[in-house]
Amino acid sequence: MDEKQGQYKVRDLKLADAGRRQIEWAESRMPVLMKLRETYSKTKPLAGYKIAGCLHVTKETAVLIETLRAAGAEISWSGCNPLSTNDEVAAALAANGVQIYAWYGLNVEEFYWCIDRTLDFKPNLTLDDGADLIFTVHNKYPELAEDIIGGTEETTTGVHRLRAMADDGKLVYPVIAVNDAETKWDFDNVYGTGQSTLDGVIRATSVMLAGKNLVVAGYGHCGKGVAMRAKGMGANVIITEIKATAALKATLEGMQVMTMDEAAKVGDIFITATGIKDVLVGRHFDSMKDGAIICNTGHYDCEINIPELEDRMATKRTIRANCEEYTVSGNRRIYLLAQGRLVNLAAAEGHPSEVMDMSFANQFMSQVRLVMAHKGEEVLERNKVYDIPVTQDQEIASVKLATMGLNIDKLTEAQYTYSMDYAAGT
Ligand code: ARJ
Numbered sequence: 001m002d003e004k005q006g007q008y009k010v011r012d013l014k015l016a017d018a019g020r021r022q023i024e025w026a027e028s029r030m031p032v033l034m035k036l037r038e039t040y041s042k043t044k045p046l047a048g049y050k051i052a053g054c055l056h057v058t059k060e061t062a063v064l065i066e067t068l069r070a071a072g073a074e075i076s077w078s079g080c081n082p083l084s085t086n087d088e089v090a091a092a093l094a095a096n097g098v099q100i101y102a103w104y105g106l107n108v109e110e111f112y113w114c115i116d117r118t119l120d121f122k123p124n125l126t127l128d129d130g131a132d133l134i135f136t137v138h139n140k141y142p143e144l145a146e147d148i149i150g151g152t153e154e155t156t157t158g159v160h161r162l163r164a165m166a167d168d169g170k171l172v173y174p175v176i177a178v179n180d181a182e183t184k185w186d187f188d189n190v191y192g193t194g195q196s197t198l199d200g201v202i203r204a205t206s207v208m209l210a211g212k213n214l215v216v217a218g219y220g221h222c223g224k225g226v227a228m229r230a231k232g233m234g235a236n237v238i239i240t241e242i243k244a245t246a247a248l249k250a251t252l253e254g255m256q257v258m259t260m261d262e263a264a265k266v267g268d269i270f271i272t273a274t275g276i277k278d279v280l281v282g283r284h285f286d287s288m289k290d291g292a293i294i295c296n297t298g299h300y301d302c303e304i305n306i307p308e309l310e311d312r313m314a315t316k317r318t319i320r321a322n323c324e325e326y327t328v329s330g331n332r333r334i335y336l337l338a339q340g341r342l343v344n345l346a347a348a349e350g351h352p353s354e355v356m357d358m359s360f361a362n363q364f365m366s367q368v369r370l371v372m373a374h375k376g377e378e379v380l381e382r383n384k385v386y387d388i389p390v391t392q393d394q395e396i397a398s399v400k401l402a403t404m405g406l407n408i409d410k411l412t413e414a415q416y417t418y419s420m421d422y423a424a425g426t
Contacts, residue, residue: 001103006120008094011087011103019059019092023066026059029353031403032361032396033067040071045368047072052123054115054133055154056084056345057102060356062093067364075099076121078114080129081299082106083338083346112136119144125370126151127363130299131158138165138172150174150370150380152363156189156220157275157299159385166385174373174380176366181388183358183396185221192351192359194225196344197271197297198233204322204337204347205293207269210234215267217260218274219246222297226271227255238263240279260284270294271343277302285309288334295337297344304340322347361396362388 003009027034040046051068055061057079065075076099079085085102093100099121101114115136124147126133134151137144150173153159159177166175179185198209214235216227227237227250240260241247247257263270264284268291272279275298285308288294296303310316313326322338338346350356366388373380380386401408411419418424 002091002094004094007099009101009103009114009117010090010094013091013095015088015091016095017092019062019086019088019090020095022059022086022089023062023092026063026353026356030060030063030357030360032357032399033063033364035399035403036361036364037067037070040067040364040368044072046371049125049149049371050074050076050121050123051125051127051367052118052121052133053077053127054080054118055127055129056080056350057090057093057100058084058086058345058350058356059089060350060353060360062089063353064360064363065093065098066096067360068367069098071364071368073125073367074121076101076118076123078102078111078118078133079106080132081341081345082108082111083341084350086349116140122147124149124374125367127154127367128152128158129154131161134162134175138170142172145172148173149374150176152176152178152366152370153385154184154359154363155179155299156185156222160275163385166383169383171383171385173382174370174384174386176369176386176388178359178362178366178388181362181396182393183400184362187355188351188359189221190225190228192225192355193222193273193297193344194229196348196351197222197226197273198229199349200297200322200343200345200347201269201271201293201295201337204295204320204343205335207293209269212236212268213238213266215240215260215263215270216255217270217272217279217303218276218298219243219250219255220273220275223273224250226273226297227253231255235269238267261287264288267292272296272303273298274303275299278305279303281305282308282312285312285328285334288332290330290332291335292332293335293337294340295343295347296340297342299342301340301342304336306336306340309334309336358396358400361399362392365392365396 002013079102085104101117165171215238238256239250312328315327
C-alpha cells in the first residue's frame, strides 16, 4: 500500500503509468466530457470550490475527476464499492496530485475510513454514487454541511434514498438527481448495464450464454438492458418481477415471466437487478440445479442473501477470480460471482466509456449548476432533490450525436405550427 497523509492511499503508485494509458483510452471515447473540459478549463467556474466524491474509481471516473479539476475544482475522492476500484487508475490519479483514498478489495471499515479522509478537507460539494458520502456527512459530520452548497447523485438506489430523506425533512442541502436525466438512465442503466453485466459474468465464468436459462430479477431499466442483451446472445431469458406492468412488458418483449420460486428450479444463471434485498434466499438455493451461477448487478450486495447460502454450505472454494463454488445439500454446486457485489464493476470494468460519457457530462454540468446557484444564478432550497433541466438532456444528446457524425432533421415552421395546433384534425 502506498500512502501519503492528507494526499492519498492507493495500492501501488508504480501502477500509475498503466493507469494513465487507460485514462487516455477512456478520454478518446468520451468526447462530450472532453468538450466540456475544453470549454470550462478556460472559464474555470469551479475555482475555489472543493468537491468530495464517492464513486467507483474507474478510468471513466478519472476523466470526470480531471475535468472537474480542469474547471478549477479541488478534489478528494473515494470509491463507492469495496470491489470496484481500478488500482492502476487510482495510482495515476494520486500521481497527478488528486487526493484519493481507494484500493480494490478494501473491507467495510476501510471503506468508511476512506470516506472520512475525503471529508478532511471540508468540501463545499459532494458527488455520490449510492449516497454513502452524503449519509456520512448527515449522520457523522453534520457540522460539515454548513459549508456544503449541494450535492449530486449518480444512481437509482441513491436517488431513492435521498428522495425518502427529503420527504422526511432530513436532507440539509440540495441534491441534483443525475440518475434521473434521460441521457443517464435511458442509456447508462439500459445499454451500459446490459453490456457490462454480461461482460462480468463472462469474465468470471467464461460460460456460453446461448441456450442457457438466464434469470433476470427485476425488469427496470437495468434488468431490461441485461435481458435484452442476453436474449441477443441466445439465452432463454426468464424475468421475475413484483410489478405487474413491468412483467407484462417483459412478456410482450418475448421473455418468460414467472416467480423466483419457479425460476429457481430451472435457471442456469441468475442475475439480480432490483435494488431490493433478499431476492435470492435460502429456499431458492435449496431448489437450484447443480451448477447454477448466481450474481448481482444492483448497487448493494444485499440482493442475494449470502448468509443463508453460507448456512447451507458444506464446502467452499475459489474456482477462479470472482467465482466461488459452494456445495450445498444433495452435492449440488452453486457458483457465487464477485461475492454478490455488483458483478459488472467487480468482475469487469463497469459500463463502457462511450455511455459513461453522457452520465458524467450530466454529473459535471450538475456540479457547475450548484456552483452557479451559489454565485446567485438560481435559488436552490436546502431540503430538496432536483431534476436536471430538460434542455441539458437535449444539449448532451445533440453533442453526442454530432461526435458520432450523425445528423437529425429539424421541424419546419409549418410543422412546428401543426404540432402546436390542437384544432387540426381530419
Ligand atoms: C464509473 C460506473 C461505471 C464506470 O453510472 C453507473 C451507476 O449508476 C452505478 C451504480 O453504482 C455504477 C455506475 N457505473 C457503471 N459503470 N461508474 N465508471 N465505468
